Amino acid sequence: LWANVPAGPPDPILGVSEAFKADPSPKKINLGVGAYRDENGKPYVLPSVKKAETILLANKVNKEYAPITGEPEFTKLAARLAYGEASTPLNENRIAVTQSISGTGALRVGGAFIARHYPRENRRIIYLPKPSWGNHTPLFRDSGLEVRGYRYFDKDTVGLDFKGLKEDLKDAPEGSIVLLHACAHNPTGIDPTPEQWKEISEIVKEKELFPFFDMAYQGFASGSPDKDAFAVRHFVSEGHQIALAQSFAKNMGLYGERVGAFSLVTGSPEERAKVDSQVKIVVRPMYSNPPIHGARIVSTILSTPDLHRQWEQEVKGMADRIISMREKLYDALTKDFATPGEWGHIKSQIGMFSFTGLTQPQTKALAEKASIYMTADGRISMAGLNSSNVQYFAESVHKAVTG
Numbered sequence: 426l427w428a429n430v431p432a433g434p435p436d437p438i439l440g441v442s443e444a445f446k447a448d449p450s451p452k453k454i455n456l457g458v459g460a461y462r463d464e465n466g467k468p469y470v471l472p473s474v475k476k477a478e479t480i481l482l483a484n485k486v487n488k489e490y491a492p493i494t495g496e497p498e499f500t501k502l503a504a505r506l507a508y509g510e511a512s513t514p515l516n517e518n519r520i521a522v523t524q525s526i527s528g529t530g531a532l533r534v535g536g537a538f539i540a541r542h543y544p545r546e547n548r549r550i551i552y553l554p555k556p557s558w559g560n561h562t563p564l565f566r567d568s569g570l571e572v573r574g575y576r577y578f579d580k581d582t583v584g585l586d587f588k589g590l591k592e593d594l595k596d597a598p599e600g601s602i603v604l605l606h607a608c609a610h611n612p613t614g615i616d617p618t619p620e621q622w623k624e625i626s627e628i629v630k631e632k633e634l635f636p637f638f639d640m641a642y643q644g645f646a647s648g649s650p651d652k653d654a655f656a657v658r659h660f661v662s663e664g665h666q667i668a669l670a671q672s673f674a675k676n677m678g679l680y681g682e683r684v685g686a687f688s689l690v691t692g693s694p695e696e697r698a699k700v701d702s703q704v705k706i707v708v709r710p711m712y713s714n715p716p717i718h719g720a721r722i723v724s725t726i727l728s729t730p731d732l733h734r735q736w737e738q739e740v741k742g743m744a745d746r747i748i749s750m751r752e753k754l755y756d757a758l759t760k761d762f763a764t765p766g767e768w769g770h771i772k773s774q775i776g777m778f779s780f781t782g783l784t785q786p787q788t789k790a791l792a793e794k795a796s797i798y799m800t801a802d803g804r805i806s807m808a809g810l811n812s813s814n815v816q817y818f819a820e821s822v823h824k825a826v827t828g
């Protein structure tokens with residue numbers, strides 16, 4: 426029956442983990458998927474998360490279904506974290522918030538809602554940065570949107586192609602949707618500066634583009650959740666009715682719990698209620714209602730002042746460890762091995778990833794000869810490096826570069 430189904434290619438990101446697992450080398454390193462590892466290379470369950478789980482256990486919570494759009498306490502707190510306590514639309518009850526299956530689910534529900542209800546029918550075109558997270562294109566295509574790109578990465582400077590970005594947004598058909606990475610751009614680790622965000626906001630306004638933010642790393646870029654929410658909050662304060670996808674995978678280390686939120690800023694509480702009712706109609710046939718455990722962990726942390734403070738320190742701890750790895754790697758490449766090339770971007774890039782500039786043949790050689798795994802575009806998850814493997818990594822990169 427299924428003989429003619431063509432075999433599909435491995436996932437460009439998650440497929441790397443499969444190749445890593447199959448490699449028997451004791452020296453192997455997985456720098457593919459963006460999942461935090463501690464200084465010993467082990468997955469890290471945040472102590473604040475463990476405490477929240479103890480509280481939940483003691484409270485003997487039941488396992489009833491959540492409402493279609495999720496646990497109300499969770500959606501309220503998630504929106505407050507993203508938009509800030511002082512947010513006008515939040516305080517005016519104008520933001521429709523839905524709990525989602527992490528960031529991917531938020532983008533997918535958002536994509537599906539927009540494909541169905543965005544009033545500019547001939548503008549269901551979404552512009553993604555070039556490059557963007559590998560899952561963005563299939564995800565939005567499967568949601569029913571047309572996917573196009575705007576320039577983002579400048580190969581020559583290994584920085585932001587701000588001129589190209591502005592030109593492409595100005596050339597986009599009026600009313601198109603534009604996907605913006607709120608902070609810690611994946612895969613490049615290059616973010617616009619606050620001044621540049623302000624300019625982007627102006628263009629988006631002039632062209633009446635519809636801004637859809639993906640915020641998968643709030644707190645992970647700078648170590649401060651408020652600072653990392655700058656772009657989102659700036660756009661909202663400028664009157665943009667944004668869409669937002671949030672994830673708690675990275676900043677609370679809740680990867681497999683699949684906790685996120687999709688929200689849409691609307692014009693009035695009445696509009697919000699109507700949007701809410703339609704989001705339910707999108708969600709119900711997809712998965713009925715979201716899982717509850719992770720959302721309760723997030724709610725417990727965000728609603729308990731001591732735990733909230735503890736979590737902020739822990740997220741900063743993760744961000745700081747990554748920053749220290751950037752320095753170690755930079756020093757090893759430039760000082761210990763004098764590897765040809767300009768490596769300053771390793772330090773200036775931000776968040777979980779570094780876009781190394783390694784070519785596809787070099788990444789292939791690293792996997793085959795050194796058992797070091799990364800995505801084919803040369804992106805490395807900085808979190809996979811630690812004091813025990815950074816020298817080996819730098820040495821292997823040196824060998825791959827010098828051939």
Ligand code: LMR
Nearest residue numbers: 438457458459460558611
């Ligand atoms: C990544 O980019 O590595 C993460 O966002 C994990 C994923 O699902 O791809």
